[in-house]
Amino acid sequence: MSKLLKSVFIGMMFFQHCNPEKIQPSLLEGVIAGATYRYQYGKAQQVVTTDLFDTQLFSEDQIEEDPCLITFSPRGYISLKFPFEEGFYQVPSDVSITFHQPGVTDESYQATSGFIEVLGVNLGRINAYMEANYDSLNRVEGTFILDNCY
Numbered sequence: 764m765s766k767l768l769k770s771v772f773i774g775m776m777f778f779q780h781c782n783p784e785k786i787q788p789s790l791l792e793g794v795i796a797g798a799t800y801r802y803q804y805g806k807a808q809q810v811v812t813t814d815l816f817d818t819q820l821f822s823e824d825q826i827e828e829d830p831c832l833i834t835f836s837p838r839g840y841i842s843l844k845f846p847f848e849e850g851f852y853q854v855p856s857d858v859s860i861t862f863h864q865p866g867v868t869d870e871s872y873q874a875t876s877g878f879i880e881v882l883g884v885n886l887g888r889i890n891a892y893m894e895a896n897y898d899s900l901n902r903v904e905g906t907f908i909l910d911n912c913y
Contacts, residue, residue, distance in 0.1 A: 788892055788905055788906050789904075789905045789906070790802055790905050790906060790907070791820065791893060791903055791904070791905035791906060791907040792903065792904070792905050793901075793902045793903030793904055793905075794899075794900060794901065794902060794903075795822075795839030795840070795841070795862050795863070795864065795865070795900075795901055795903075796839055796862070796864045796865055796900060796901065797900040798839055798865060800822050800839055800841075800903060801822055801823045802820055802821075802822065802823070802903075802905065802907045803821055803822055803823040803824075803825055804821055804825075804830045805818060805819055805820040805821055805830055805907065805909045805910075806818070806819055806830040806831050806833065806909075806910070806912045807847070807889070807909050807910070807911050807912060808911070808912050808913075809911070810844065814846050815844045815845060815846055816844065816845065816846065816847055816911070817842070817844055818842065818843050818844065818845065818909060819833070819836070819840055819841070819842050820840060820841040820842075820843075820907060820909075821833065821836055821838065821840050822838050822839060822840060824838055825838055825840075830910075830912070831910075831912035836863070837865065837866045838865050838866075839862070839863060839864060839865040840863050841860060841861065841862060841863070841895070841903065842860075842861045842863060843858055843859060843860045843861065843879070844858065844859060845857075845858045845879055845881070846881075847881070847884050847887075847889055847911065848881060848884065849881045849882065849883060849884060850880075850881055851878060851879075851880050851881075852878060852879045852880075852881070853877075853878050854874050854875070854876055854877040854878060854879075854895060855873065855874070855875065855876075858878075858879055859873060859874075860873070860874035860877065860879075860893070860895040861873055861874070862874065862895075862897055862901040872897040872898075872901050873897065874895035874896055874897050874901075875896060875897055876895075876896050877893065877894045877895035877896050878893070878894055878895075879891055879892070879893045879895075880892045880893075882906075887910060887911035887913075888908060888909070888910050888911070889908070889909045889910075889911075890906070890907075890908050891906065891907055891908075891909065892905070892906050893905070893906075893907065
């Protein structure tokens with residue numbers, strides 16, 4: 764009987780450390796225009812007249828290595844405006860998230876639901892988690908780190 768109690772006690776100690784809330788969320792990924800999207804890097808530039816930042820999130824198949832130098836992406840990407848401040852921002856009331864179609868400059872879709880949670884800001888770098896949905900062909904979820912381009 765003591766071996767059984769000892770096994771149960773050790774098992775409880777082991778499973779106590781398996782807290783699902785402490786699992787690291789995955790990198791931002793999903794689909795844009797039905798094609799797989801996985802975040803690689805992005806850029807943010809402050810809007811001169813406000814405290815908001817224009818942000819573009821590029822996928823892992825983007826060729827340019829410095830996101831601050833990208834002026835147009837032939838791949839699907841995501842753009843949004845939000846402040847570089849810790850907080851929780853709801854779509855569409857607090858923030859607007861746009862899915863840009865691959866290689867198409869004038870076709871895009873505004874996310875109809877979701878949120879961005881800014882987890883931390885440090886020296887021009889932001890750590891955030893986002894969930895955004897337009898439909899089954901345009902949706903993303905996960906974390907991203909973003910640098911401010913001056």
